[in-house]
Amino acid sequence: MPASLIRALLRPWTAGVVLAASASAAPPALEVLELTVAEAHAGFLAGRFSARQLTQAYLDRIAAYDLQGPAIRCIVSVNPAALADADRLDAALARTGKLTGPLHGIPVLVKDEIDVAGMATTQGTVVFKDYVTPLDAFVITRLRAAGAIILAKTTLSEFAGGDTYSALTGNSRNPYALDRTVGGSSGGAGGALAANFGLLSLGEETSSSLKRPAAWGALAGMRATPGLISRTGMWDGHPVPTAQMGPMTRTVTDLAKLMDVMVGYDPEDPITAFGVRHTPRTYTAYLDAAALRGARIGVIREPLGSGSRPESEDFLKVDALFQKALADLRAAGATLVDVTIPDRASLQAKRGGDPALTAEALRVYLARNPNSPFRNQADIDAHPAMATSFKATVAKYRAEHPESAAAVGVGYAGGGRSGGSRPPDPARILEGIRAREQLLQNMAQAMADARVTALAYKAVEHQPTLIAEATTPPYRSNGGVVSLNTFLIHTPTITVPMGFTPDGIPAGLAFLGLPFSDAELIRLAFAYEQATRHRRPPASTPALGTALAGGK
Numbered sequence: 122m123p124a125s126l127i128r129a130l131l132r133p134w135t136a137g138v139v140l141a142a143s144a145s146a147a148p149p150a151l152e153v154l155e156l157t158v159a160e161a162h163a164g165f166l167a168g169r170f171s172a173r174q175l176t177q178a179y180l181d182r183i184a185a186y187d188l189q190g191p192a193i194r195c196i197v198s199v200n201p202a203a204l205a206d207a208d209r210l211d212a213a214l215a216r217t218g219k220l221t222g223p224l225h226g227i228p229v230l231v232k233d234e235i236d237v238a239g240m241a242t243t244q245g246t247v248v249f250k251d252y253v254t255p256l257d258a259f260v261i262t263r264l265r266a267a268g269a270i271i272l273a274k275t276t277l278s279e280f281a282g283g284d285t286y287s288a289l290t291g292n293s294r295n296p297y298a299l300d301r302t303v304g305g306s307s308g309g310a311g312g313a314l315a316a317n318f319g320l321l322s323l324g325e326e327t328s329s330s331l332k333r334p335a336a337w338g339a340l341a342g343m344r345a346t347p348g349l350i351s352r353t354g355m356w357d358g359h360p361v362p363t364a365q366m367g368p369m370t371r372t373v374t375d376l377a378k379l380m381d382v383m384v385g386y387d388p389e390d391p392i393t394a395f396g397v398r399h400t401p402r403t404y405t406a407y408l409d410a411a412a413l414r415g416a417r418i419g420v421i422r423e424p425l426g427s428g429s430r431p432e433s434e435d436f437l438k439v440d441a442l443f444q445k446a447l448a449d450l451r452a453a454g455a456t457l458v459d460v461t462i463p464d465r466a467s468l469q470a471k472r473g474g475d476p477a478l479t480a481e482a483l484r485v486y487l488a489r490n491p492n493s494p495f496r497n498q499a500d501i502d503a504h505p506a507m508a509t510s511f512k513a514t515v516a517k518y519r520a521e522h523p524e525s526a527a528a529v530g531v532g533y534a535g536g537g538r539s540g541g542s543r544p545p546d547p548a549r550i551l552e553g554i555r556a557r558e559q560l561l562q563n564m565a566q567a568m569a570d571a572r573v574t575a576l577a578y579k580a581v582e583h584q585p586t587l588i589a590e591a592t593t594p595p596y597r598s599n600g601g602v603v604s605l606n607t608f609l610i611h612t613p614t615i616t617v618p619m620g621f622t623p624d625g626i627p628a629g630l631a632f633l634g635l636p637f638s639d640a641e642l643i644r645l646a647f648a649y650e651q652a653t654r655h656r657r658p659p660a661s662t663p664a665l666g667t668a669l670a671g672g673k
Contacts, residue, residue, distance in 0.1 A: 153178045154317050154664045155656075158227055158375050161320060165214060165226055172207035172214075172226030175320075176270055179228050180204075181665060183273065183318050186296075191661040193294045195285075195303065195313040197233045197243055197274045206270045224382055225268035230319035232310040233274040234281045234356035235366065236489070237261055244356055245277040245287045245306070247506040254490050258354025259387045260323070260366060267382045272319045276309030279512050281325065281356055281364075284333075284591060284598075285309055286511050292588050295337060296659035298626050301585035304333030307369070311338040314369055316662040321379050322369040327357060328604040329581065331367050332616050336580035336629025339618040339656050341376045341646065342369045344606060346613040346637045348395035349380075351387035354489060359390045361482040362610050363474075371656060373617060373647040377404035380643070399637040407640045412648035414454030418632075419573035420447060422459060426582040428600020435583050435599060438622040443579050446619040446630045446649075450577070453652040458571045463563045465605070471556035472608050473549045515596050525595040561609050565635055574641055578603065580616040580629030603631070611636040617646040618655040627655075 151170045164170045180199060187196045200206075210226045220226075233243050236254040238261075243249045261271065276290045285293040285308025293308045295301045296316040303312035307324030311334025314322040324331040326344040335342025344367045352358030355366055368379040381403050387393045401407070424431050431440075447457060480498060487493045495501050507513060519525060568576065583601030590597040606614040612633055619630035630649065632642045650656075 151175070151178055152664050153182070153320075155371060155658055156317075156320060157372055158224065158320065158378050161227060162220060162225065165220065172210045172270065173204055175226060176203050176207040176228050176272065178665075179272060179317075179319050182316070182662070183313075185665060186316060186662045187313075187318065191294070191296065191299055193296050193299070193303075193312055193316055193662070194291050195276050195293045195309040195316070196318065197245075197276055197290055197309070198240060199273045200237065200240060200271050202239070203228070203270055203272050210268060210270070220268065222266065222268035223378060224264060224321075226270060227268070227321060228270045228272035228319045229264060230273055230275050230310055230313050230322040231261070231271060232277055232307050232322075232324050234277055234306075234325060235261065235323055236354035237271050237274065240274060242356075243274070243289060244280050245285070245289060246279045246510060247289045248501060248504045248510075250289055252490075252493070254354070255492070256354060256489055259351040259385075259389065260383050261354065263382055263385060269321075269382070273313070275307075275313050275322070277307060278305040279510050281306040281327070281330065283512070284586065285312075286588075286592055288506075288509055288511050292592055294588065295585050295626075296661045297337070297339070297621075298585065298624065299661060300587055300589065301626070302337075302588055302591060304337045304581075304585060306330040307334045310369055311335055311340055311342070314338065314371065315340060315659060317658060321375060323366060323383075324369045325355065325357075325364060325366050326607060327364040328607055329602045331369065332580045332603065332614065332629065332631060335369055335616040336618075336631075337585045337627055339621075339627035340369050340371060341373045341615070341617050341650070342629075343367050343376060343380070343615045343639070343642070344613060345380070345384070345639050346396070346399070347611055348392050348637075349384045349400065349639065351385065351390040351393050353387050353389040354486075356486060357479070357482055359392065359482060359485055361475075361478050362392065363607055373643060373650045374405070374408055376615075377408060377643055377647075380404045380639075396637075401640050404640055404643055407644040408647045409644055410648055410651040411454075412644045413450060413652065416455045416645060416648075417571070417573045418450060418455050418457055418645070419460035419568060419571050419576040420457050421462070421576055421578040423461065424582060425578060425603045425605055426601040427604070428598065428602065429582045430600065433583075436601070438584065438624070439579055439582055439601075439628045442620045442622065442628045443630070446653075447577070449653050450649065453648060457577075458573055460567050460571050460573065460576060462560065462567050465560060465563070468556040468560040468563070469605065469608050471553050472604075473546070473553035475550050476545045511592070518594055518596065522595065557609060561612070564609065564612070568635065574634070575638065575645055576633040578605075578631050578633065580631040584622060584624065584626050584628075606633055613637075613639045613642055615639075615642040615646045617650050619653070620655045
């Protein structure tokens, strides 16, 4: 890859707008389309290719497709140390004949609200474009110890809230439908992985921040039970319980392997103490292709999404895939039982955050960086770039046109903060806590009465929003955002591809479980994936070079 192009990708903004790369990448020495961890390791051990060659192949794809060609704009920056890290791993393999760890030489994409030492953590905003952190996030440290290569930081919505539109990086495009959003806030993590810009990806979910990009990218994605994965070094981490880092992969097998590395106790994130007694030796032990045989699964048929329109043609396209997914579950041997969670809608409507916890989480995050120019939310709000953000533009329009709010749908809820502060409302906070506890009890009882181990539902109830509609007045959204699991906080969910609509756009089937049922959800998702095999790469980012022998 030309040095000039690497530099362009490392700092790809001028006046807050991503620049197009000026040079074309040469064809890679190998093809990485749909490569898995197992296939990469087999290639390393057989001497067919090296970690450097694999890393370079992904860099070449980024160069060819992120700012050029289809220009999906899902990468914020590439790691300048990635190739050197690959060289060290290659040398270790040559010296010992053994892989360094379970993710030896595997290039990983990281949502740019997660700290990687020496790289900027932009939070998707011009305000943080030069915010360079000296410490890795806890999970990044674990990935490096397992032999992973941190390849690139991926785009997200500003301050990790909403779909992936930003004054810093522009509008990320769905590689399956270039005129539509990748979702958010983990949109770049999903879009880049769907386009085969890396082998694994890290996202985060506060509302539907990970499920939407996974569903709309034909990916497997998981928001694990809080207590399994540390948030140290991640925006909106401890002590806020809602936001959770999660794996995004192209196969459930790779998801299980990534979970094995991500999960672990971290004293800096005390919630992880709850996970110590709930962590299996390996999640790969639950990869049972016959797991649906005899399984009892509850089905939530009622619309769950904010702004969903059940009579619309768009909703019906996704619902048709859901009905086919239910038939496939039955064909694989599952017994399906319709389940309604009592008072779900009225209790979920009482969702509310705690500003004190949010402020403390920000203080904890910023305190890890001794060079931080920000100490609190007031410092961030005072930054002159706040006024030029995409969110500020939308907020100003809606303040001037309050009548537009009812017509635009719900598309900007995805977690994170967008600036500003609210006075705490103790009564509302308490009401939300009580509603969450009651709804979790209602869900557990409904599952017990139906004798089911998990609930199945549509990960997102609409197709992705058209970017042109979402980024121009009145800023419309398709809606369909499902945030039941994050309202309940401690309920894990996993998303797996359930096919493509007639428009060629992926949709996702989600399994929801009770606290610490993560392994069971992986088990069900794997069996469904193996029975259906819906995943296919997008046509907009095809293979660059010759195919790998033995690869896909």
